[in-house]
Amino acid sequence: MSDRRSITASVLGLWARDFRVLRREWLPFALRTVMNPFLTVFVFTFVLPRTGQHLPVAAGAMTFATVLVPGLVAVAMVFTSIAAVALPLSIELGATREIEDRVLAPIPLATVPLAKVAFGAFQGLLAGAVIFPIITALPATAVHIRVASWGMLLLMLILSSWTAASLGLFLGTAVRPQQIGLMFAVVLTPIMFLGCVYYPWASLSAIPWLQGFVLINPLVYMSEGLRIALTPDVPHLGAGIAAGMLALLASLLTAAGVRGFVRRVVA
Amino acid sequence: MAAAVQLHDVRKVYDGPPPVTALDGVSLDVEAGTIYGLLGPNGAGKTTAIGICTTKVGATSGSAVVAGLDVARNSVAVRRHIGVAAQAITLDRSCTVAENLYYHCRYFRLHRDDARRRTKELLERFLIADKQASMPGQLSGGLAQRVQLARAIAHRPTVLFLDEPTAGLDPQSRLALWDLVAALRSEGLTVVLTTHYMEEADQLCQRVAIVDHGRILAEGTPEQLKQESGGFAVLDMALAGNHAVARAALDGVAGVSEVQDTEHGLRVLVSADGTAVPRVVSRVAEHGLTDLKVTEPSLETVFIRLTGRDLRE
Numbered sequence: 034m035s036d037r038r039s040i041t042a043s044v045l046g047l048w049a050r051d052f053r054v055l056r057r058e059w060l061p062f063a064l065r066t067v068m069n070p071f072l073t074v075f076v077f078t079f080v081l082p083r084t085g086q087h088l089p090v091a092a093g094a095m096t097f098a099t100v101l102v103p104g105l106v107a108v109a110m111v112f113t114s115i116a117a118v119a120l121p122l123s124i125e126l127g128a129t130r131e132i133e134d135r136v137l138a139p140i141p142l143a144t145v146p147l148a149k150v151a152f153g154a155f156q157g158l159l160a161g162a163v164i165f166p167i168i169t170a171l172p173a174t175a176v177h178i179r180v181a182s183w184g185m186l187l188l189m190l191i192l193s194s195w196t197a198a199s200l201g202l203f204l205g206t207a208v209r210p211q212q213i214g215l216m217f218a219v220v221l222t223p224i225m226f227l228g229c230v231y232y233p234w235a236s237l238s239a240i241p242w243l244q245g246f247v248l249i250n251p252l253v254y255m256s257e258g259l260r261i262a263l264t265p266d267v268p269h270l271g272a273g274i275a276a277g278m279l280a281l282l283a284s285l286l287t288a289a290g291v292r293g294f295v296r297r298v299v300a
Numbered sequence: 301m302a303a304a305v306q307l308h309d310v311r312k313v314y315d316g317p318p319p320v321t322a323l324d325g326v327s328l329d330v331e332a333g334t335i336y337g338l339l340g341p342n343g344a345g346k347t348t349a350i351g352i353c354t355t356k357v358g359a360t361s362g363s364a365v366v367a368g369l370d371v372a373r374n375s376v377a378v379r380r381h382i383g384v385a386a387q388a389i390t391l392d393r394s395c396t397v398a399e400n401l402y403y404h405c406r407y408f409r410l411h412r413d414d415a416r417r418r419t420k421e422l423l424e425r426f427l428i429a430d431k432q433a434s435m436p437g438q439l440s441g442g443l444a445q446r447v448q449l450a451r452a453i454a455h456r457p458t459v460l461f462l463d464e465p466t467a468g469l470d471p472q473s474r475l476a477l478w479d480l481v482a483a484l485r486s487e488g489l490t491v492v493l494t495t496h497y498m499e500e501a502d503q504l505c506q507r508v509a510i511v512d513h514g515r516i517l518a519e520g521t522p523e524q525l526k527q528e529s530g531g532f533a534v535l536d537m538a539l540a541g542n543h544a545v546a547r548a549a550l551d552g553v554a555g556v557s558e559v560q561d562t563e564h565g566l567r568v569l570v571s572a573d574g575t576a577v578p579r580v581v582s583r584v585a586e587h588g589l590t591d592l593k594v595t596e597p598s599l600e601t602v603f604i605r606l607t608g609r610d611l612r613e
Binding site: 045046054131138141298 | 395404
């Protein structure tokens with residue numbers, strides 16, 4: 034057996050294990066994935082319009098519900114990557130050392146975190162697929178989805194899910210189990226609120242310093258990239274910039290995550 | 301016979317501050333098909349030695365060869381030939397007992413059907429079939445260690461590394477695990493284990509290295525070690541009176557080879573035939589002897605002789 038083919042066999046084993054765990058824990062997985070986007074849509078596009086409160090309106094004639102769709106798909110991906118990659122990895126690398134058996138598999142060490150990222154990205158896509166019908170059907174106001182290019186949608190979905198999963202890998206290797214609560218407060222919350230989920234990036238031109246500052250946030254490019262693919266009538270970043278930044282950030286996060294992983298398992 | 305494991309002048313210094321020298325020039329050969337024991341107290345460097353052989357720890361200098369392969373250069377190939385059971389239970393807590401075995405086989409490239417067959421075989425052989433659907437968290441320490449051993453050999457390695465396999469187990473579980481390890485050896489597997497139980501090293505291992513502070517102090521068969529290191533019995537005496545006076549009273553007593561001060565009294569190394577024991581006791585009795593413990597010549601007494609300390613200190 035050639036080296037590459039034998040590595041593939043081990044990776045299929047790693048995925049089979051992850052898939053088994055996902056199937057067993059699908060309910061908590063689904064709840065963690067769906068809760069935030071569902072409640073966001075429920076409160077802002079269902080409850081508030083019915084209580085007579087004015088919704089923020091994005092540029093042009095687009096409804097707030099339309100603005101939210103790409104952002105919330107991106108949020109679902111980030112939550113999934115945290116639930117599916119970061120939290121389990123943080124624990125498996127922690128006191129229980131559960132990762133040990135996989136680290137001792139006859140494959141280069143980096144294969145284990147890379148397989149995790151790939152599976153995390155797959156789960157991110159799954160999460161996007163689960164949340165999409167909910168956030169497009171639930172709002173009381175109209176939602177304008179227009180896929181101009183399926184190729185663009187595919188590209189943005191792949192880049193976004195990879196970015197989310199690599200963020201999960203990075204956080205999972207960098208954060209100790211006892212710091213998970215802190216991670217939610219100081220990393221995830223700002224990423225969510227400053228991720229161009231509830232407003233397009235272009236609308237931040239009113240606050241120039243913030244418009245510049247949020248550019249370090251990977252979620253911005255996920256939201257904007259999916260905006261290009263799903264709601265092109267809402268103002269958005271250029272496709273080249275969004276795709277390029279997603280590829281760059283995902284590569285950096287993956288590299289940092291793999292490095293962190295190797296450092297945690299080898300003395 | 302070929303060596304299954306060879307360490308040559310292996311040093312490992314963990315970065316500080318302060319830097320810790322875990323291994324300080326360790327060399328050893330493990331003959332294929334034998335059980336080799338690294339005996340020493342906690343912190344002696346045994347786990348680091350296993351870590352280097354199993355690709356988890358990089359040596360600072362020196363070389364490690366396992367199954368004919370240099371560990372530093374061929375870590376992936378080495379992992380194919382070795383089985384590892386860590387001291388802590390590292391079973392996958394998100395998977396059942398059977399799944400732990402099954403997916404381990406899959407990581408080692410067994411085809412799905414082969415992996416399933418192998419899992420069934422191991423569940424039966426290690427008498428854990430009735431626990432196959434249990435999650436690892438529900439298992440007792442002894443059972444978990446057994447599952448871990450089954451998992452370690454699931455891909456049919458040639459060298460098995462066991463780090464403190466019976467630490468914390470009840471005596472019955474320990475004996476059961478010894479039987480399993482001895483049976484694996486009789487099938488041709490080479491086993492390297494660490495332990496701080498001298499009975500374990502004595503009864504299970506063909507060769508033993510006594511390790512302390514990252515160095516091998518003595519190496520040989522258990523019998524050789526017991527003879528060469530003097531074959532001493534150790535008398536631990538608790539004294540109510542003045543230790544120095546009692547110590548002086550032992551000057552020149554035949555059969556006494558060494559006297560050491562301990563916290564509660566004196567430790568006396570006497571010749572193994574035991575004839576010196578009554579003489580020592582009668583000399584010390586009048587100096588407030590309150591308790592007496594005799595340790596027969598064993599690897600434990602060898603260790604005490606070599607280091608001046610107990611294995612469990």
